Amino acid sequence: MLSFPEAFSLRGEVALITGGGTGIGFAMAQAMHAAGARVVLVGRREAELTAAVAKLGERAHAFAHDVTDFAAADGLVARVASEVGPISCLVNNAGIHLKKPAVETTTEEFQKVLNTHILGAHALTRAVAPGMMARKHGTILFTGSMASIFGIPLVIAYTAAKTAMVGMAKAYSTEFAAHGMRVNCIAPGWIETEMSRKALDGDPARKAKIFGRTPMGGMGQPEDIGWAAVYLASPAAKFVTGVTLPVDGGASVGF
């Protein structure tokens, strides 16, 4: 049996986290870094990434990259391998929100959400997977949502993306298991970040509904998702694959 520190250690791992410069992604980077991993933060805004890396110190790296530039995924993975080391954990966390009535959601807007959450995640997964297969070692995580689990009005494209992640985690997990890889999804409840502030500010009715169905009350903190990511990426979860883990103060089972 592994010792307690060994079970939760990410020492020797290289974790690439998309959207790692802010909010939930940064908290996952902080927690994985604290568990010993070398972390690679990816996003479009250089200034956010530089500031985030400065907060983490050693074993933290930033690469500006747009996940919707699918053709650039292989190049990013190759650069990270040569400058930092081969990626052993990929966190598909980058996301954008779109709150508007379904009938007003244009095809272009819908496509942009899918490109960021789903096709961006697939492009990177496809780029890192061959290396993980060759080394027979790798974990992949997705950041899902409560929209992965139940119906929420005014977020049709976001819901299509977040429910797709649940299926992708299952499908990848079965295809990659024989190669020593695990794939899981975390479904955060409502967590205090820039994204949730923008989605909820000025909408007291939606806020009241959220708090009313969250048995633990209030909103979660980004670090609540960070520690769940450490668990799922660590040897402690070595027999866990294909699951979606809600981290939501009970919102997904609340009455």
Ligand code: NDP
């Ligand atoms: P943030 O807005 O802080 O994080 C979104 C991150 O995604 C940013 O760092 C952003 O960086 C990055 N990003 C967006 N588009 C791209 C792109 N095309 N290429 C690369 N990076 C991109 O909000 P959160 O931390 O809340 O969101 C993180 C994830 O958590 C998202 O997937 C979100 O859907 C999910 N989530 C959030 C919940 C919440 O309550 N906050 C609840 C459930 C899920 P940049 O703009 O610099 O590119």
